[in-house]
Amino acid sequence: MRFDNRYAGFAWAGAHVQPSPLVGPRLLLLNTALAEQLGIELSQEQWRDLVAGHWLAPGMAPFAQVYAGHQFGGFSPQLGDGRALLLGEVITPSGQRWDLNLKGGGKTPYSRFGDGRAVLRSSLREYLASEALYHLGIPTTRALALVTSKQPVYREQVEAGAAVLRAAPSHLRFGHFEYFYYAGQTEHIPTLLDYLIDTQWPDLSKDSAGYGELFTRVVEKTAALIAQWQLVGFCHGVLNTDNMSMLGLTLDYGPYGFLDAYDGDHICNHSDTGGRYAYDQQPAVGYWNLQRLAQALSGVIEMEKLQVALSQYEGQLMRAYSEGMRQKLGLSSWEETDPVLFRDMFSLMQQHKVDYTCWFRRLAGVSESGAIPADLQALLPDTNAFALWFSQYQLRLAREPNKDHERVRQMHSVNPKYILRNHLAQQAIINAEQGDLSEADTLLMLLARPFDEQAEFERYAEPAPAWASELAISCSS
Structure with a gap:
C-alpha cells in the first residue's frame, strides 16, 4: 500500500486523532474484490485489527475532518467527523486516489456529546x-x-459496538466549504478547491474560471445522482448539506430505504416528522443544498456563473429522469404524450399501493397485443382500474421500432429484480447480532447481480410483507 495523505496535511481542516480500539473485535465482512482493486493485501487478522482500531498500516495518518452543515434546514456551524476518521489516502495500482474512512473509530474533537462509536x-x-x-x-x-x-454501545437500547471501513475517491462534502465560509476562514476555500482539482479534475484551472467549472460539474453530478435515486426508488432520508458529496456520490447511509409500495410522499426516516426529505422532495432538496454550496463559494466564483450553473439543475435532472423512465417502460423514442402516460401510471400505482420494483420488472412481460401477464396482474388489487392505462401503454408500444424480445432485454437491464428491502436488511441484522452472517452473505451475493434472474433467490424478489411497513428506521446509529 502506498499513501499520499495530502488532506491530513491541512492542519486547519481538522485534527489528528488515533482510533480507539474496540474490545474483542471480530471480522464479519470483507470486500475482497474492492481490496484487490485498491491494491490492499492484508491478512484476516490485520483487517480485523485495522478496522477495530488496534493497528494502523504503515503510511496511515488518521485525521478527523471538520465541516458544518444545514441539517433539516437549520445551520450547524460545526459538525465534523464525530466518529469517523480519514485513515489515509491510498494510491491504487492504477494511480487512482481513494480515501479510507473508518466509521466507529472512537471519539474525536467533533464528537460533541457522542461516544464516537457505531453499532x-x-x-x-x-x-x-x-x-x-x-x-x-x-x-x-x-x-x-x-x-x-x-x-x-448505548443507544435506545444496548447494542453491539461495530466499525465499518469505507472507501471513496473523496469524502469531501458541501459542508466542508460551508464551515470555512461561515467561520470567516475563507482563505482556505481555494485550497480545498485546488485539492479537488489536483486529485479529481486536473483538467481544470486553479482560478475563478476553473472553480466555476468545478461547481458546474458538482451541479451536474448531483442532478444525475438524484435522478438515479428517483428511478430506482431510493430514499436517502437525511439529505443535510453535510451528507452531500462534492463528487456526486451517495454518502452517509442512515435511515435510507427503497420504496416497497409506491408512495411519492414516502418518508423513510421516522425522525423526519415534517417530510422534508421525503422521496418526492429529494430533487428540490438537492437544489436547495446546491444553493447553500453556491453561497459558500460566492467569494471565489462569480455570482453569474453560480446562477447559470444552478439554473441548469432542474433541466439536467428532469432530462435524466425522463430518459431513464422511458427506458424503464421500454420506450426508445420520445412522444409528447409520454409525460401523461407516466403521470397516470404513478397515480394508479399510488392509489392501489403497487410494489414499485416488481411493477417495472414485470412490466417487461407486456406486449403490444395480448393479455396482461399473470405475474403483473398479481400485483394489482383491481386489474380493471388499470385497463385504460394498459391499453394506452400497448398502443404506445405498437409505435416503437424495437421488437418485443429486444424491449424485454433492454427493460430487464434497467429494472432490477432485486433491491435491498428494509425487511431483508432487518433479518440480516437480527441474524448477524446472533453471530450468523449467512443472510448478509446471501444478500451481498444476490445484490451483486440485481438485474439477473436468480432462480435460487426468487423469494427475495417478492413484494414486501405487510408487516414490513411498520419497520421504523431513524437517525440512531
Whole structure:
C-alpha cells in the first residue's frame, strides 16, 4: 500500500486523532474484490485489527475532518467527523486516489456529546446499501470491511459496538466549504478547491474560471445522482448539506430505504416528522443544498456563473429522469404524450399501493397485443382500474421500432429484480447480532447481480410483507 495523505496535511481542516480500539473485535465482512482493486493485501487478522482500531498500516495518518452543515434546514456551524476518521489516502495500482474512512473509530474533537462509536445494526445497513447501490450502477461510497465487538454501545437500547471501513475517491462534502465560509476562514476555500482539482479534475484551472467549472460539474453530478435515486426508488432520508458529496456520490447511509409500495410522499426516516426529505422532495432538496454550496463559494466564483450553473439543475435532472423512465417502460423514442402516460401510471400505482420494483420488472412481460401477464396482474388489487392505462401503454408500444424480445432485454437491464428491502436488511441484522452472517452473505451475493434472474433467490424478489411497513428506521446509529 502506498499513501499520499495530502488532506491530513491541512492542519486547519481538522485534527489528528488515533482510533480507539474496540474490545474483542471480530471480522464479519470483507470486500475482497474492492481490496484487490485498491491494491490492499492484508491478512484476516490485520483487517480485523485495522478496522477495530488496534493497528494502523504503515503510511496511515488518521485525521478527523471538520465541516458544518444545514441539517433539516437549520445551520450547524460545526459538525465534523464525530466518529469517523480519514485513515489515509491510498494510491491504487492504477494511480487512482481513494480515501479510507473508518466509521466507529472512537471519539474525536467533533464528537460533541457522542461516544464516537457505531453499532452493528447501522454499520451492516451501510455495508449492504453501499454495495447494493454500487451494483445498481449508482455512484456511491463503498464498503471495504466490517467488524463487530464485545463492546456495548448505548443507544435506545444496548447494542453491539461495530466499525465499518469505507472507501471513496473523496469524502469531501458541501459542508466542508460551508464551515470555512461561515467561520470567516475563507482563505482556505481555494485550497480545498485546488485539492479537488489536483486529485479529481486536473483538467481544470486553479482560478475563478476553473472553480466555476468545478461547481458546474458538482451541479451536474448531483442532478444525475438524484435522478438515479428517483428511478430506482431510493430514499436517502437525511439529505443535510453535510451528507452531500462534492463528487456526486451517495454518502452517509442512515435511515435510507427503497420504496416497497409506491408512495411519492414516502418518508423513510421516522425522525423526519415534517417530510422534508421525503422521496418526492429529494430533487428540490438537492437544489436547495446546491444553493447553500453556491453561497459558500460566492467569494471565489462569480455570482453569474453560480446562477447559470444552478439554473441548469432542474433541466439536467428532469432530462435524466425522463430518459431513464422511458427506458424503464421500454420506450426508445420520445412522444409528447409520454409525460401523461407516466403521470397516470404513478397515480394508479399510488392509489392501489403497487410494489414499485416488481411493477417495472414485470412490466417487461407486456406486449403490444395480448393479455396482461399473470405475474403483473398479481400485483394489482383491481386489474380493471388499470385497463385504460394498459391499453394506452400497448398502443404506445405498437409505435416503437424495437421488437418485443429486444424491449424485454433492454427493460430487464434497467429494472432490477432485486433491491435491498428494509425487511431483508432487518433479518440480516437480527441474524448477524446472533453471530450468523449467512443472510448478509446471501444478500451481498444476490445484490451483486440485481438485474439477473436468480432462480435460487426468487423469494427475495417478492413484494414486501405487510408487516414490513411498520419497520421504523431513524437517525440512531
